[in-house]
Amino acid sequence: MDLVVAVLFQLIYVIANLALISLGLAIIFGMMRVINLAHGEFLMLGGYTVVVATNAGVNIWIAMLILAPLVVGIVGVIVERLLIRWLYGRMVDTLLATWGLSLLMVGLVTSIFGASTATTVAPPLGAIRIGSYAASGYELFLILITIVLLIAVWLTLRYTKLGLLARGTMQNAEMASALGVSTSRIYMVTFGLGAAVSGLAGGLLAPMTGVLPTIGATYIAKAFITVISGGSAILAGTTAGSVLLGGLNGIFSFIAGSTFGEIALLLAAIVLLRLMPRGITGRFFRKSL
Amino acid sequence: MNSGILRQMRPTFVYALLGIIFMFAAPQVLQLFTIINLTTAIALAVLALSLALIWGYGGILCFGQVAFFGLGAYAYTISAINFGGSTWAILMAVMITSAFAAALGYFIFFGRVSDVYLGVITLTVTLIFFSLIRRTSGPEYKIGNALLGGFNGVSSPPINLPWNPTSFLFPEQVFYVAMAALILCYVFAGWLVNTKFGRVCQAIRENELRAELLGYDTRLYKLGIFTIGAGIAAIGGVLFCNGVGRITPDVFNLYNAALTIIWVIVGGRGTLIGPIGATFALFYLTSALGGQSVLNNNLVLGIILIFFVLLVPKGVAPTIIDWVNARRKKAPGRVRRRRGSRGEGAQ
Numbered sequence: 271m272d273l274v275v276a277v278l279f280q281l282i283y284v285i286a287n288l289a290l291i292s293l294g295l296a297i298i299f300g301m302m303r304v305i306n307l308a309h310g311e312f313l314m315l316g317g318y319t320v321v322v323a324t325n326a327g328v329n330i331w332i333a334m335l336i337l338a339p340l341v342v343g344i345v346g347v348i349v350e351r352l353l354i355r356w357l358y359g360r361m362v363d364t365l366l367a368t369w370g371l372s373l374l375m376v377g378l379v380t381s382i383f384g385a386s387t388a389t390t391v392a393p394p395l396g397a398i399r400i401g402s403y404a405a406s407g408y409e410l411f412l413i414l415i416t417i418v419l420l421i422a423v424w425l426t427l428r429y430t431k432l433g434l435l436a437r438g439t440m441q442n443a444e445m446a447s448a449l450g451v452s453t454s455r456i457y458m459v460t461f462g463l464g465a466a467v468s469g470l471a472g473g474l475l476a477p478m479t480g481v482l483p484t485i486g487a488t489y490i491a492k493a494f495i496t497v498i499s500g501g502s503a504i505l506a507g508t509t510a511g512s513v514l515l516g517g518l519n520g521i522f523s524f525i526a527g528s529t530f531g532e533i534a535l536l537l538a539a540i541v542l543l544r545l546m547p548r549g550i551t552g553r554f555f556r557k558s559l
Numbered sequence: 560m561n562s563g564i565l566r567q568m569r570p571t572f573v574y575a576l577l578g579i580i581f582m583f584a585a586p587q588v589l590q591l592f593t594i595i596n597l598t599t600a601i602a603l604a605v606l607a608l609s610l611a612l613i614w615g616y617g618g619i620l621c622f623g624q625v626a627f628f629g630l631g632a633y634a635y636t637i638s639a640i641n642f643g644g645s646t647w648a649i650l651m652a653v654m655i656t657s658a659f660a661a662a663l664g665y666f667i668f669f670g671r672v673s674d675v676y677l678g679v680i681t682l683t684v685t686l687i688f689f690s691l692i693r694r695t696s697g698p699e700y701k702i703g704n705a706l707l708g709g710f711n712g713v714s715s716p717p718i719n720l721p722w723n724p725t726s727f728l729f730p731e732q733v734f735y736v737a738m739a740a741l742i743l744c745y746v747f748a749g750w751l752v753n754t755k756f757g758r759v760c761q762a763i764r765e766n767e768l769r770a771e772l773l774g775y776d777t778r779l780y781k782l783g784i785f786t787i788g789a790g791i792a793a794i795g796g797v798l799f800c801n802g803v804g805r806i807t808p809d810v811f812n813l814y815n816a817a818l819t820i821i822w823v824i825v826g827g828r829g830t831l832i833g834p835i836g837a838t839f840a841l842f843y844l845t846s847a848l849g850g851q852s853v854l855n856n857n858l859v860l861g862i863i864l865i866f867f868v869l870l871v872p873k874g875v876a877p878t879i880i881d882w883v884n885a886r887r888k889k890a891p892g893r894v895r896r897r898r899g900s901r902g903e904g905a906q
Contacts, residue, residue, distance in 0.1 A: 305675055356869065361675050362620060363868050366824065370864030373817055377858025487813040491686040494679045529694050536687045540663070540680065544670035 272401025277524060279400060283409045284523070285516035286416040291475070291489045292496040292508050293419060294468030299497055300504035301440050301460040304354060304364050308372040309493055310486020311379075312465050316342050316472025317481035318379060324391050330477075331394070338473025339466040346465020350458050358457070372486065380483040393477040412474060419467065424505050427559050436460055437559075495539040501549020506558035510550040515539060564753045571749030574832050575742050582738040586731055594734045598802035600842040601737040604835045605744055605795030607822040611834040613788035614823055616752045618764025619781060620674050623681030624792050624819050626688055629810035631656045631793025632800040633692070636715040641703035644724030645716065653793045660789030661782065668778045668785070682816060689811035712807030715800035737798045741835075744791050748831050751787070760784045814857065821860060824867050827874025837875065 295309045306312075316338040323333035353371060357364040395407035427433035438446040439456045447453045479485065496515055500507030518538050523531030546553045586594055610624045634655040639648035663684065667677055696709025705713060718733060720726045728736065751757045763770045763777045771777045800806040809815070822841060826833030841863075848856050871878060 305679065353865065353869075362678075363872065365620075365675055365678060366820065367865055367868045369817055369820070370861045370868060372861070373814070373857045373864065374861030377855035377861055381855045381858065484813075487686065488690070490813075491683045491690075495683055498676055498679055529691060532687060532690065536683065539683075540666050543672055543676070543680065544666040547670045547672055547676075 272403055276400045276403040276405060279405050279409075280524070281517065281520040283413055284520040285512050286413040287475075288492060288496050288516040288519075289420065289508055289512035290412065290416045290471045292493045292500075292512065293416075293423070293504075294464045294466075294471060295493045296497045296500065296504050296508040297423070297467060298461055298464035300502050300507065301436060301464070302358075302457055303361065303502075304358075304461075305361070305368070305494075306464070307365055307368040307490070308349070308375060308486075309468055310488075310490035311372045311375040312342050312346065312468035312486075313472030313475070313489050314379065314481065314483065314486045315345060315375065316469035316474075317476035317479075317485065318383065319469065320473040320476045321391060321481050330391060334473040334476075335470070339470040342469020342472070343462045343466030345469075347458055347462040349465070350461040354461060355454070355457075376483050376486070383483065385483060391477045408477065412478075415474065419470070420505060420509065423467075424559060427504070432459065492535070495535065499539050499542050499549055501546075501551030501553075503551035503555060503558045506555045507549060507551040510555070514542075514550070564750065567753045568746075568749050571746060571831075575746050575749075578738065578742045578745070582735060582742070585738075586734065591731065595730045595802065596846070598730070598734045598737045599799060600839055601734075601741050602795050602798035602802050603822075603842060604838040605741050605798060606792050606819055607826070607834040607838040608741070608744055608748055608831060609788045609791035609795065610819050610823050611826065611828070611831050612748045612752070612791065613784050615828040615830065615834070616757060616764065617760045617781060617784040617788070618674075618767075619785055619788075620678040621681045621785070621788070622678040622816055622820060623683075623685035624788070625810055625815045626681065626685040627656050627660055627789040627792035628796040628799065628819075629685075629688065629806070629808075630659060631796030632715070632806040632810065633713070633796075634793070635797040636713050636800055636806050637702050637705040637707075639716040640705040640713070644722070645718045646721045646724075648716075649718075649794075649797055652797050653790045656793035656796075657786050657790040661786045664782045664785040668781045671778070682813075685811050685816050686813065689808055689813075692808040692811065710808060712805050712809075714805040715803075717804075718797075718801050733798075733801050737802065740794055740798060744794060745831060745835065748791070752831070756780070756783065814860075817860065817864070821864050821867075824864065824874055827876035827878070830874075830876040830880075833874055833876025 291313060294312065295306060298304055298306050298309075319338045319341045320330070320333045323337050324330050328337065349371060353367055354364060357367055393406065393408035395411055397404045398407045398410060399405075427437060435446070435451050436456055436459075438449075439451060439453050443453050446456075479488075492515075496508065496511040498511075499515060500509075500511030515535050515538060519531045519535040521531075522534035542550070551558065585597065589597070606624060606628045609627070610621065613619045613621055613624075631652040635645070635648050635652035638651040639645050642648055663681075666672075667680060672680060692707060693710050695707035696711070698706065700707045700709070707713065717727045718736060719728065752761065759770065759775050759780050760783075762773075763775070763780055767777050796806075796810075799810070818841070822838045823834045825841065826835065826837030845856055845860075848854060848859055867874065873881070
């Protein structure tokens with residue numbers, strides 16, 4: 271019984287982790303049809319923000335929950351104004367430009383902080399016990415915060431004016447523009463918010479993984495598969511993609527080791543795209559957010 | 560082969576001839592160290608050529624061309640260790656890689672995965688290769704007699720004369736092989752894009768729906784050119800692990816995947832010689848950058864990529880060709896009648 275709970279906990283953590291690293295990408299992709307290849311670097315920047323801030327004596331919770339999203343959100347807005355804005359509607363060019371941005375950011379951070387791991391931060395929560403098994407309290411915290419984040423995004427999209435305008439722009443940008451919505455500003459805010467969520471995720475994961483200039487590459491593959499398998503609905507897509515792929519990954523990791531877990535995740539995603547080229551939400555839950 | 564194709568391929572032959580002259584002249588003038596370095600650059604140029612073919616002519620935005628390159632290199636190395644000779648290993652490398660590309664391409668093209676998703680999926684496959692092979696460091700990970708070696712990679716047996724495993728080629732001779740392979744692949748690709756198959760692929764690149772309405776099975780054509788491109792990339796991989804002497808999982812990393820894209824963007828989509836030239840230029844640029852520590856390689860490549868996407872989206876070679884054509888048109892007294900549409904011929 272304890273084993274079942276412990277395994278289940280681990281499974282939920284894998285799923286939550288996947289949702290956490292994908293959500294920022296999903297917001298930008300779902301809203302703007304922009305695939306942001308610098309997503310991994312936004313996560314990386316979030317991690318560096320936390321490390322630098324805690325080394326400077328800032329409380330780790332403030333660094334993770336406030337500073338990381340703030341800094342990366344601002345970076346996101348700057349990137350949108352300087353780079354992405356010129357490339358709307360040119361999906362391939364956006365992809366290439368954000369890839370250039372990703373290399374640029376890796377290069378910048380390497381030049382500033384060096385190529386090796388910066389000082390790591392310890393997870394601020396101790397272990398919890400599940401019967402005779404120990405589990406990380408910080409992992410439990412990450413699961414909870416992922417759920418809170420998903421709910422917050424849902425509430426924002428569903429009940430605020432910004433959410434309404436954003437959804438309108440997403441459905442029909444020209445019509446929204448004709449009705450007096452500044453779509454350019456909506457795009458800027460959306461990109462900034464997506465970046466902020468990525469920064470938050472990166473900051474939260476920093477104590478688990480440490481930070482490296484090239485750490486983005488380890489997130490980016492999983493985040494992309496999740497978002498693309500999920501389809502264009504932001505919340506339903508991310509959730510469905512994470513549950514399916516994270517679930518498979520977790521189960522196969524448990525049975526055959528983490529290498530096979532990752533193979534299973536990839537194979538599942540490729541087969542899934544053969545069956546549903548527009549992702550899960552292209553076929554099911556179409557009306558969802 | 561009819562004379563029409565030969566006329567279309569005239570520029571291809573000119574460049575191939577220049578390549579042959581270079582092949583025989585270079586070892587006379589250059590030092591052995593430079594020649595060995597050049598072999599690596601040539602291998603990368605074959606990789607660039609393969610992407611130029613499938614992206615520039617097939618319109619398939621494959622971000623994971625290095626996956627085929629690396630897979631070819633690994634397949635060659637592992638087979639060469641097991642067979643004790645390179646003859647069959649080279650064949651195995653091309654076949655395994657093409658088979659893998661065909662299987663992956665089946666899911667992609669028959670699932671009608673579009674441009675951008677395609678890029679992301681191929682990139683993901685590459686990164687998964689990267690993380691998988693990095694983990695194979697234990698003695699239990701071996702194929703036949705070949706240990707995969709994880710992060711450190713495997714050292715590759717050098718190419719030998721066909722069916723004569725004891726007569727290894729020296730680095731200088733490997734240079735000849737590499738250059739000859741590049742020229743052959745280039746002429747082959749130049750021929751392919753001018754065949755009916757190549758023309759249909761270009762039609763699909765321009766307008767997939769229209770090509771389909773004309774009765775072509777676009778999925779099959781795309782799968783075809785994708786698989787051929789993967790085979791060429793595998794040849795590049797074989798040359799690469801011969802030039803370097805070993806193959807490590809680092810070929811699969813994000814940096815190399817980006818580099819391949821950058822060669823084609825900088826060189827220009829829709830030409831074959833452009834990306835090859837860009838490969839050599841950027842190879843020497845990054846080597847020069849490696850010698851100093853002020854500017855990080857990633858930083859420079861990122862700036863180059865952003866610069867070209869925003870300001871020179873067509874790439875160098877097509878921009879020069881357009882410029883020359885515009886000049887030619889303007890020049891008084893030299894106005895010539897245009898012979899058909901020549902925009903898509905192999906350059």
